[in-house]
Amino acid sequence: CQYCHEKIVGSILSSGKKFYHPRHFLCGGCNCPLNGKPFFEIEDQPYCVTCYNDQHGVKCAFCNEFITGEYITVLNKNWHPDHLRCCECNEPINSVIEEKDGKIYCHKDYQRLFGICCNKCNEPILSGGYITALDKPWHVDCFVCNICNKPFTESGFFEIDGFPYCEKHYEIASQCNFCKTKIVDNKKIKVGDLFYHPNHVFCTCCKKAIS
Ligand SMILES: [Zn+2]
Ligand SMILES: [Zn+2]
Ligand SMILES: [Zn+2]
Ligand SMILES: [Zn+2]
Ligand SMILES: [Zn+2]
Ligand SMILES: [Zn+2]
Ligand SMILES: [Zn+2]
Ligand SMILES: [Zn+2]
Structure with a gap:
């Protein structure tokens, strides 16, 4: 056992290449028992979800929750994909993300506000010829x-x-x-x-x- 250095007889838990008695399978941050609980490994050491998030978790800049799946990094902040919204239309941005002066815009609003508009119909000229x-x-x-x-x-x-x-x-x-x-x-x-x-x-x- 990596914790007590005694031989393990019976069930073994492991984190990376290290092995533990189930009662010695503890969070490397707060020492809470992790037997049967979800945990993360950092350099073979198990950590509880709370301790992992404190050190390595990624928080969404919109909802302030930790992000478990995919995320997008814009303006040095991280966002749930659904929570990255255009500051003009408030719709989630799923294609091209535009930034200006610390604000995030969808491509359409960015073009409407800052892009070039067609001289005939006055609509923004989006990507394309x-x-x-x-x-x-x-x-x-x-x-x-x-x-x-x-x-x-x-x-x-x-x-x-x-x-x-x-x-x-x-x-x-x-x-x-x-x-x-x-x-x-x-x-x-x-x-x-x-x-x-x-x-x-x-x-x-x-x-x-x-x-
Ligand atoms: Zn042990
Ligand atoms: Zn912990
Ligand atoms: Zn979020
Ligand atoms: Zn928009
Ligand atoms: Zn004509
Ligand atoms: Zn005349
Ligand atoms: Zn008349
Ligand atoms: Zn036009």
Whole structure:
């Protein structure tokens, strides 16, 4: 027996490569009897769960309980996988973990708050491809003609006020929808997807100019 150094006759308990009388199978920390109880081994020495946790246990930063299974380490703290939550939406984070200023975010909220947003739909651009055009980021599916929402062909796109237009709709969008002449200076009024000279916006009902 590792404890009393007497020969063991009868039942033997072991921890690592060391053997004990069952009554001498004691916790290396608090000396409580461990016969029949759960224990942990540290360098062949058995320890009760409490003593083991005190020295080697991993506590969850959210619930303050010891973690027995898997855990995640973020910001030098350990977390139950279910207890690592986004500080914005409070949902458990199961994919990409983002950190900023000591706070933890899910990928979606991080992108929404700090990431890049699509110039058309204003939604965050998550992982995956995007297009940088007209000095702005766009979802691949969002970089389309501002009027017909169709992607551009070989003829390319034309810009009005930072938005792309196909050739056909550029013609329409760059002229006044009332007088059908080109709007040359930047003084134009946008109504829906169409443009007007400032003095060519009329109410459909009473035909009066709207200023
Ligand atoms: Zn003994
Ligand atoms: Zn103990
Ligand atoms: Zn926890
Ligand atoms: Zn979130
Ligand atoms: Zn978009
Ligand atoms: Zn178009
Ligand atoms: Zn006009
Ligand atoms: Zn009117």
